[in-house]
Amino acid sequence: xxxxxxxxxxxxxxxxxxxxxxxxxxxxxxxxxxxxxxxxxxxxxxxxxxxxxxxxxxxxxxxxxxxxxxxxxxxxxxxxxxxxxxxxxxxxxxxxxxxxxxxxxxxxxxxxxxxxxxxxxxxxxxxxxxxxxxxxxxxxxxxxxxxxxxxxxxxxxxxxxxxxxxxxxxxxxxxxxxxxxxxxxxxxxxxxxxxxxxxxxxxxxxxxxxxxxxxxxxxxxxxxxxxxxx
Amino acid sequence: xxxxxxxxxxxxxxxxxxxxxxxxxxxxxxxxxxxxxxxxxxxxxxxxxxxxxxxxxxxxxxxxxxxxxxxxxxxxxxxxxxxxxxxxxxxxxxxxx
Numbered sequence: 001x002x003x004x005x006x007x008x009x010x011x012x013x014x015x016x017x018x019x020x021x022x023x024x025x026x027x028x029x030x031x032x033x034x035x036x037x038x039x040x041x042x043x044x045x046x047x048x049x050x051x052x053x054x055x056x057x058x059x060x061x062x063x064x065x066x067x068x069x070x071x072x073x074x075x076x077x078x079x080x081x082x083x084x085x086x087x088x089x090x091x092x093x094x095x096x097x098x099x100x101x102x103x104x105x106x107x108x109x110x111x112x113x114x115x116x117x118x119x120x121x122x123x124x125x126x127x128x129x130x131x132x133x134x135x136x137x138x139x140x141x142x143x144x145x146x147x148x149x150x151x152x153x154x155x156x157x158x159x160x161x162x163x164x165x166x167x168x169x170x171x172x173x174x175x176x177x178x179x180x181x182x183x184x185x186x187x188x189x190x191x192x193x194x195x196x197x198x199x200x201x202x203x204x205x206x207x208x209x210x211x212x213x214x215x216x217x218x219x220x221x222x223x224x225x226x227x228x229x230x
Numbered sequence: 231x232x233x234x235x236x237x238x239x240x241x242x243x244x245x246x247x248x249x250x251x252x253x254x255x256x257x258x259x260x261x262x263x264x265x266x267x268x269x270x271x272x273x274x275x276x277x278x279x280x281x282x283x284x285x286x287x288x289x290x291x292x293x294x295x296x297x298x299x300x301x302x303x304x305x306x307x308x309x310x311x312x313x314x315x316x317x318x319x320x321x322x323x324x325x326x327x
Contacts (some may be wrong), residue, residue, distance in 0.1 A: 229310070
Protein backbone atom coordinates (compact mmCIF):
# COMPACT_ATOMS: atom_id res chain seq x y z
CA UNK A 1 0.00 0.00 0.00
CA UNK A 2 1.61 3.25 -1.15
CA UNK A 3 0.59 5.56 1.64
CA UNK A 4 1.34 9.20 0.91
CA UNK A 5 -1.45 10.64 3.00
CA UNK A 6 -4.26 9.30 5.12
CA UNK A 7 -7.74 9.28 3.63
CA UNK A 8 -9.56 11.48 6.06
CA UNK A 9 -11.49 14.69 6.28
CA UNK A 10 -9.14 15.67 9.10
CA UNK A 11 -6.16 17.94 8.54
CA UNK A 12 -3.46 15.31 9.08
CA UNK A 13 0.10 16.45 8.48
CA UNK A 14 1.59 14.31 5.65
CA UNK A 15 4.57 13.77 7.97
CA UNK A 16 2.57 11.06 9.71
CA UNK A 17 1.71 9.11 6.56
CA UNK A 18 5.26 9.40 5.23
CA UNK A 19 6.88 8.23 8.46
CA UNK A 20 4.33 5.50 9.04
CA UNK A 21 4.78 4.14 5.51
CA UNK A 22 8.55 4.01 5.77
CA UNK A 23 8.62 2.49 9.25
CA UNK A 24 5.84 0.03 8.46
CA UNK A 25 7.67 -1.47 5.49
CA UNK A 26 10.91 -1.71 7.45
CA UNK A 27 9.15 -3.51 10.28
CA UNK A 28 8.53 -6.29 7.76
CA UNK A 29 12.15 -6.53 6.66
CA UNK A 30 14.62 -9.06 8.00
CA UNK A 31 15.87 -7.98 11.41
CA UNK A 32 19.02 -8.61 13.39
CA UNK A 33 17.57 -11.55 15.33
CA UNK A 34 14.23 -12.40 13.64
CA UNK A 35 13.49 -13.01 9.96
CA UNK A 36 11.08 -10.82 8.02
CA UNK A 37 8.50 -13.60 8.08
CA UNK A 38 8.81 -13.90 11.86
CA UNK A 39 8.54 -10.13 12.34
CA UNK A 40 5.37 -9.94 10.26
CA UNK A 41 4.05 -12.96 12.18
CA UNK A 42 4.63 -11.01 15.37
CA UNK A 43 2.69 -8.10 13.92
CA UNK A 44 -0.22 -10.42 13.19
CA UNK A 45 -0.06 -11.56 16.83
CA UNK A 46 -0.40 -7.94 18.01
CA UNK A 47 -3.72 -7.75 16.19
CA UNK A 48 -4.77 -11.18 17.42
CA UNK A 49 -4.07 -10.20 21.02
CA UNK A 50 -7.07 -7.87 21.03
CA UNK A 51 -9.34 -10.87 20.37
CA UNK A 52 -7.46 -13.35 22.59
CA UNK A 53 -9.61 -15.00 25.25
CA UNK A 54 -6.68 -15.62 27.59
CA UNK A 55 -5.56 -11.99 27.36
CA UNK A 56 -9.10 -10.87 28.11
CA UNK A 57 -9.38 -13.13 31.17
CA UNK A 58 -5.97 -12.07 32.43
CA UNK A 59 -6.80 -8.39 32.02
CA UNK A 60 -9.84 -8.88 34.23
CA UNK A 61 -7.97 -10.92 36.86
CA UNK A 62 -6.49 -9.50 40.05
CA UNK A 63 -3.13 -10.80 38.84
CA UNK A 64 -2.41 -12.11 35.33
CA UNK A 65 -0.38 -14.97 36.81
CA UNK A 66 -3.58 -16.35 38.37
CA UNK A 67 -4.89 -17.35 34.95
CA UNK A 68 -3.35 -20.32 33.15
CA UNK A 69 -4.06 -21.08 29.51
CA UNK A 70 -2.98 -20.76 25.91
CA UNK A 71 -3.12 -17.65 23.79
CA UNK A 72 -5.29 -17.56 20.68
CA UNK A 73 -2.25 -17.52 18.44
CA UNK A 74 -2.26 -17.00 14.67
CA UNK A 75 1.38 -17.81 13.93
CA UNK A 76 4.12 -20.41 14.26
CA UNK A 77 6.18 -18.25 16.61
CA UNK A 78 7.54 -19.88 19.79
CA UNK A 79 5.10 -19.95 22.69
CA UNK A 80 7.16 -17.49 24.73
CA UNK A 81 7.29 -15.05 21.83
CA UNK A 82 3.52 -15.18 21.47
CA UNK A 83 3.16 -14.59 25.20
CA UNK A 84 5.51 -11.60 25.02
CA UNK A 85 3.59 -10.04 22.14
CA UNK A 86 0.16 -10.64 23.65
CA UNK A 87 1.01 -9.46 27.18
CA UNK A 88 2.90 -6.42 25.99
CA UNK A 89 -0.02 -5.53 23.76
CA UNK A 90 -2.85 -6.01 26.25
CA UNK A 91 -1.48 -5.72 29.80
CA UNK A 92 1.90 -3.91 29.82
CA UNK A 93 1.56 -2.35 33.26
CA UNK A 94 1.69 -5.71 35.04
CA UNK A 95 4.81 -7.22 33.48
CA UNK A 96 7.27 -8.41 36.10
CA UNK A 97 11.01 -8.97 36.12
CA UNK A 98 10.44 -12.64 36.98
CA UNK A 99 8.31 -13.04 33.85
CA UNK A 100 10.82 -11.09 31.77
CA UNK A 101 13.72 -13.22 32.98
CA UNK A 102 11.87 -16.43 32.08
CA UNK A 103 10.98 -15.07 28.64
CA UNK A 104 14.54 -13.85 28.04
CA UNK A 105 15.91 -17.25 29.08
CA UNK A 106 13.65 -18.90 26.52
CA UNK A 107 14.11 -16.47 23.61
CA UNK A 108 17.43 -14.79 24.21
CA UNK A 109 17.89 -11.22 25.33
CA UNK A 110 18.33 -9.76 21.85
CA UNK A 111 15.27 -11.51 20.41
CA UNK A 112 13.24 -10.31 23.39
CA UNK A 113 14.25 -6.70 22.75
CA UNK A 114 13.74 -6.81 18.97
CA UNK A 115 10.28 -8.28 19.40
CA UNK A 116 9.42 -5.66 22.02
CA UNK A 117 10.45 -2.83 19.71
CA UNK A 118 8.34 -4.24 16.88
CA UNK A 119 5.28 -4.47 19.12
CA UNK A 120 5.71 -0.96 20.52
CA UNK A 121 6.33 0.62 17.13
CA UNK A 122 3.36 -1.11 15.56
CA UNK A 123 1.24 -0.16 18.54
CA UNK A 124 1.96 3.54 18.02
CA UNK A 125 1.04 3.44 14.34
CA UNK A 126 -2.13 1.43 14.89
CA UNK A 127 -3.19 3.38 17.96
CA UNK A 128 -2.93 6.58 15.92
CA UNK A 129 -5.23 5.08 13.30
CA UNK A 130 -7.74 3.90 15.89
CA UNK A 131 -7.68 7.27 17.64
CA UNK A 132 -8.65 9.01 14.41
CA UNK A 133 -10.98 6.37 12.97
CA UNK A 134 -8.58 5.54 10.13
CA UNK A 135 -8.24 2.18 8.42
CA UNK A 136 -5.38 0.00 9.63
CA UNK A 137 -2.59 -0.63 7.13
CA UNK A 138 -2.22 -4.03 5.57
CA UNK A 139 0.59 -5.98 7.19
CA UNK A 140 3.85 -5.49 5.28
CA UNK A 141 5.22 -8.07 2.89
CA UNK A 142 7.98 -10.00 4.70
CA UNK A 143 11.47 -9.23 3.49
CA UNK A 144 14.05 -11.85 2.58
CA UNK A 145 17.37 -12.53 4.21
CA UNK A 146 18.88 -14.08 7.31
CA UNK A 147 19.35 -12.27 10.63
CA UNK A 148 22.91 -11.08 11.11
CA UNK A 149 22.82 -11.76 14.86
CA UNK A 150 25.34 -9.02 15.57
CA UNK A 151 25.28 -7.75 19.15
CA UNK A 152 26.56 -4.21 19.76
CA UNK A 153 29.78 -3.98 21.74
CA UNK A 154 28.92 -0.90 23.80
CA UNK A 155 26.03 -2.47 25.76
CA UNK A 156 25.84 -3.72 29.32
CA UNK A 157 23.96 -3.71 32.61
CA UNK A 158 22.58 -0.23 33.30
CA UNK A 159 20.05 -1.39 35.88
CA UNK A 160 17.25 -2.36 33.50
CA UNK A 161 15.91 -5.85 32.75
CA UNK A 162 17.85 -5.94 29.48
CA UNK A 163 21.26 -4.74 28.37
CA UNK A 164 21.41 -1.25 26.95
CA UNK A 165 23.99 1.14 25.61
CA UNK A 166 26.36 2.36 28.33
CA UNK A 167 26.28 5.85 26.83
CA UNK A 168 23.59 7.78 28.69
CA UNK A 169 23.23 10.69 26.32
CA UNK A 170 19.46 10.96 26.74
CA UNK A 171 16.59 9.64 28.87
CA UNK A 172 16.64 5.98 29.88
CA UNK A 173 13.54 5.41 27.76
CA UNK A 174 15.48 6.68 24.76
CA UNK A 175 18.00 3.85 25.04
CA UNK A 176 15.55 1.12 26.05
CA UNK A 177 15.90 -0.72 22.75
CA UNK A 178 19.56 0.04 22.11
CA UNK A 179 20.53 -3.64 22.25
CA UNK A 180 19.12 -3.97 18.70
CA UNK A 181 20.04 -0.66 17.05
CA UNK A 182 18.89 -1.48 13.50
CA UNK A 183 15.34 -2.00 14.76
CA UNK A 184 15.55 0.63 17.48
CA UNK A 185 15.96 3.29 14.79
CA UNK A 186 12.39 2.59 13.64
CA UNK A 187 11.16 3.20 17.16
CA UNK A 188 13.11 6.44 17.39
CA UNK A 189 11.68 7.63 14.06
CA UNK A 190 8.14 7.07 15.29
CA UNK A 191 8.67 8.83 18.62
CA UNK A 192 10.31 11.77 16.88
CA UNK A 193 7.38 12.06 14.49
CA UNK A 194 4.67 11.77 17.12
CA UNK A 195 6.14 13.58 20.09
CA UNK A 196 9.70 14.81 20.58
CA UNK A 197 10.40 16.35 17.13
CA UNK A 198 14.07 17.13 17.50
CA UNK A 199 15.32 20.15 19.49
CA UNK A 200 11.72 21.22 20.16
CA UNK A 201 11.61 18.56 22.89
CA UNK A 202 13.82 20.72 25.12
CA UNK A 203 11.55 23.75 24.80
CA UNK A 204 8.78 24.52 27.28
CA UNK A 205 6.74 26.36 24.66
CA UNK A 206 5.61 24.42 21.61
CA UNK A 207 4.14 25.92 18.48
CA UNK A 208 1.66 23.10 17.94
CA UNK A 209 -2.10 22.86 17.93
CA UNK A 210 -1.78 21.63 21.53
CA UNK A 211 0.45 23.56 23.94
CA UNK A 212 3.19 21.68 25.73
CA UNK A 213 1.24 21.56 29.01
CA UNK A 214 -1.79 20.23 27.14
CA UNK A 215 0.35 17.62 25.41
CA UNK A 216 1.95 16.53 28.68
CA UNK A 217 -1.45 16.29 30.33
CA UNK A 218 -2.61 13.94 27.59
CA UNK A 219 0.64 11.97 27.96
CA UNK A 220 0.24 11.73 31.75
CA UNK A 221 -3.33 10.51 31.36
CA UNK A 222 -2.22 7.73 29.03
CA UNK A 223 0.52 6.70 31.47
CA UNK A 224 -1.94 6.76 34.36
CA UNK A 225 -4.39 4.51 32.54
CA UNK A 226 -1.60 2.11 31.62
CA UNK A 227 -0.20 2.27 35.17
CA UNK A 228 3.24 3.02 33.76
CA UNK A 229 5.64 4.03 36.54
CA UNK A 230 8.26 5.54 34.26
CA UNK B 231 -9.19 14.05 28.80
CA UNK B 232 -12.36 12.15 27.96
CA UNK B 233 -11.05 11.57 24.46
CA UNK B 234 -7.73 10.31 25.83
CA UNK B 235 -9.49 7.91 28.18
CA UNK B 236 -11.73 6.62 25.39
CA UNK B 237 -8.78 6.17 23.05
CA UNK B 238 -6.64 4.25 25.53
CA UNK B 239 -9.51 2.04 26.65
CA UNK B 240 -10.85 1.72 23.11
CA UNK B 241 -14.23 2.58 24.59
CA UNK B 242 -17.39 2.31 22.53
CA UNK B 243 -17.80 6.09 22.74
CA UNK B 244 -14.44 6.83 21.07
CA UNK B 245 -16.08 8.06 17.85
CA UNK B 246 -18.34 10.36 19.86
CA UNK B 247 -15.42 11.65 21.94
CA UNK B 248 -13.46 12.27 18.75
CA UNK B 249 -16.29 14.29 17.23
CA UNK B 250 -16.63 16.32 20.39
CA UNK B 251 -12.93 17.16 20.54
CA UNK B 252 -12.96 18.02 16.84
CA UNK B 253 -15.85 20.37 17.40
CA UNK B 254 -14.38 22.23 20.36
CA UNK B 255 -10.65 22.18 19.50
CA UNK B 256 -10.35 21.67 15.76
CA UNK B 257 -8.78 19.15 13.44
CA UNK B 258 -5.11 19.87 14.14
CA UNK B 259 -5.60 19.69 17.90
CA UNK B 260 -7.37 16.36 17.49
CA UNK B 261 -4.52 15.00 15.39
CA UNK B 262 -1.95 16.20 17.95
CA UNK B 263 -3.93 14.54 20.71
CA UNK B 264 -4.02 11.30 18.74
CA UNK B 265 -0.29 11.55 18.04
CA UNK B 266 0.42 12.01 21.74
CA UNK B 267 -1.90 9.26 22.91
CA UNK B 268 -0.38 6.78 20.47
CA UNK B 269 3.20 7.85 21.24
CA UNK B 270 2.71 7.25 24.95
CA UNK B 271 0.92 3.96 24.37
CA UNK B 272 4.24 2.91 22.84
CA UNK B 273 6.50 4.70 25.31
CA UNK B 274 4.69 3.15 28.27
CA UNK B 275 5.13 -0.29 26.74
CA UNK B 276 8.83 0.04 25.89
CA UNK B 277 9.52 1.31 29.41
CA UNK B 278 7.56 -1.51 31.05
CA UNK B 279 8.91 -4.37 28.94
CA UNK B 280 12.56 -3.34 29.33
CA UNK B 281 12.31 -2.57 33.05
CA UNK B 282 14.13 0.73 32.87
CA UNK B 283 14.75 2.75 36.02
CA UNK B 284 13.72 6.34 36.48
CA UNK B 285 16.52 8.70 35.42
CA UNK B 286 18.06 10.24 38.53
CA UNK B 287 16.65 13.63 37.55
CA UNK B 288 13.21 12.15 37.07
CA UNK B 289 13.41 10.41 40.45
CA UNK B 290 14.31 13.72 42.10
CA UNK B 291 11.60 15.56 40.21
CA UNK B 292 8.89 13.18 41.40
CA UNK B 293 10.23 12.26 44.86
CA UNK B 294 7.76 14.45 46.73
CA UNK B 295 4.57 13.30 45.00
CA UNK B 296 5.02 9.75 43.69
CA UNK B 297 3.90 8.12 46.90
CA UNK B 298 1.06 10.59 47.45
CA UNK B 299 -0.32 9.82 43.99
CA UNK B 300 0.04 6.08 44.49
CA UNK B 301 2.59 5.73 41.72
CA UNK B 302 4.98 3.74 43.92
CA UNK B 303 2.45 0.93 44.00
CA UNK B 304 2.69 0.36 40.25
CA UNK B 305 4.41 -2.87 39.21
CA UNK B 306 7.10 -0.94 37.36
CA UNK B 307 8.13 0.91 40.51
CA UNK B 308 10.21 -2.06 41.64
CA UNK B 309 12.66 -1.45 38.80
CA UNK B 310 13.84 1.85 40.26
CA UNK B 311 16.27 1.45 43.16
CA UNK B 312 16.70 5.08 44.21
CA UNK B 313 13.85 7.17 45.59
CA UNK B 314 15.62 10.41 44.65
CA UNK B 315 15.58 13.59 46.69
CA UNK B 316 12.88 16.17 46.03
CA UNK B 317 14.25 18.89 43.81
CA UNK B 318 13.32 20.47 40.52
CA UNK B 319 15.43 20.40 37.38
CA UNK B 320 16.37 23.69 35.77
CA UNK B 321 15.19 22.61 32.32
CA UNK B 322 13.60 19.77 30.39
CA UNK B 323 16.85 17.98 29.62
CA UNK B 324 17.86 18.19 33.30
CA UNK B 325 14.92 15.94 34.19
CA UNK B 326 16.51 13.11 32.22
CA UNK B 327 20.11 13.37 33.50
